[in-house]
Amino acid sequence: MAPTPPTIPGRLETARLIIRRPEAGDGAALHRAITESIEELRRWPASLGWAMGEQSVEISQAYCEAAGAAFMARRDFPLLLTLRETGAVVGSSGLHRPDWSAGTFEIGWWGHTPSLGQGLVTEGVRAILNLAFETLGARRVEALPEVRNHRSCALCERVCLTWDRALGATRLLAADGSPGVTRVYAAVRQPSKIDPKA
Secondary structure (H helix, E strand, O other): OOOOOOOOOOEEEOOOEEEEOOOOOOHHHHHHHHHOOHHHHOOOOOOOHHHHOOOOHHHHHHHHHHHHHHHHOOOOEEEEEEEOOOOOEEEEEEEEEEEOOOOEEEEEEEEOHHHOOOOHHHHHHHHHHHHHHHHOOOOEEEEOOEOOOHHHHHHHHHOOOEEEEEEEEEEEOOOOOOEEEEEEEEEEOOHHHOOOOO
């Protein structure tokens, strides 16, 4: 029998962020953040394939409703990164592909382009890793940045995700469809190494 998934908090707080599941009514704020970041997001079609398609408030709203429902059903755990002071969306992250029997998750993220360089996504990812290990009992969390996404690879290293292996030419790295390598970074159950206050 598969283990019963634990109760997942729908809201985390850090020094500068409120990290929470998407809700009905978040569509306009999320769409604004996507629109202001779309040029950068579309550089990574393998990781962020959804960014290649049409964008609208209605599409973002539908995503928020579906993502919130998936969270409540414990199938997937998408999270918005929002500023404590203003509530503005400054990125998105989450724990995906949960395998409760193995205790494994995949973590992903993207940041609002005008807000990059302030460590906000790093702060959010650290807190979500702590959630995975300390609350959800994760044994392993993986991130799969595209090899040319140097910003995401550097973030992995800042939050103590260790380079594990390369997947080879299994994903597309460019809009022209050129093949390349996806890196696998992983953290194994060592919660003391992941400090959201660092």
